[in-house]
Amino acid sequence: MKKFRLFLILFFSLSLIACEKKTLYFTPEATGYIYDSVTKKPLSSQIGKIIFEGFSDADVIGIKLNQDGSFNLQPITKSYYFFQPNVRIYDGIRARLYIKFEKFQSNFFDYAPFYWKQVPEEKANFEHHNKINLGIIYLNPEKP
Numbered sequence: 001m002k003k004f005r006l007f008l009i010l011f012f013s014l015s016l017i018a019c020e021k022k023t024l025y026f027t028p029e030a031t032g033y034i035y036d037s038v039t040k041k042p043l044s045s046q047i048g049k050i051i052f053e054g055f056s057d058a059d060v061i062g063i064k065l066n067q068d069g070s071f072n073l074q075p076i077t078k079s080y081y082f083f084q085p086n087v088r089i090y091d092g093i094r095a096r097l098y099i100k101f102e103k104f105q106s107n108f109f110d111y112a113p114f115y116w117k118q119v120p121e122e123k124a125n126f127e128h129h130n131k132i133n134l135g136i137i138y139l140n141p142e143k144p
Contacts (some may be wrong), residue, residue, distance in 0.1 A: 022127040023079045026090050027052045028115060030073040032134030034065055034101065042069025045107055048101030052076055053108065054093035074095075075129065087126055104139040 012033045034043045034050075047062045055076050065071050078085055095112035110136055 004121070012142070021081055022084070022088060023077050023078055023129075024085070025075045025077055026087075026093075026126060026131050027055070027076045028111075028119065028132045029075045030097070030111060030128040030132055030134055031067045032071060033136045034071065034099070035069055035136050035138050036104075036141065040138075042067075043101060043104075043139070044069060046101050048104075049098065051098045052093075053096040053098055054090075090126075098104035099137065099139065101139060103142055105142055107139055109137055 034046075035041065036043060038078065043065055044067050045065060047064045050063050050071060050073055052073075054062075059127045063071055095110060095115055097111060098106065099109055100106040111132065114132045114134055115124075115130070116133045124131060
């Protein structure tokens with residue numbers, strides 16, 4: 001009877017641990033500003049795309065910049081309960097953003113230097129929510 005009771009306690013303990021929701025963070029949360037490279041003024045309240053390279057933009061409608069040209073890009077995450085999804089498929093993805101706003105040239109922005117300066121080495125993995133500040137990103141106007 002004691003063995004059975006011990007087995008039940010162990011079984012329910014492991015079941016509770018397995019039911020805990022875990023989240024993987026494939027990208028950091030990114031904040032910054034978008035400016036016109038010619039006028040040096042922010043792109044106020046414009047709608048465009050800012051997408052982490054390597055991830056689908058099928059469900060991305062657009063991002064609206066604030067009055068001061070600032071944006072906040074949420075991290076790409078995956079939640080699971082017991083079996084961790086395969087993360088090796090994300091190992092080769094470069095740390096870049098694809099940025100496109102109307103009347104401006106599209107741009108790939110490498111955020112790796114910001115990531116390595118702002119995220120401690122022990123938190124530079126998929127298990128931690130990291131936030132980075134990209135500062136001001138300048139976009140060149142499209143040529144007529």
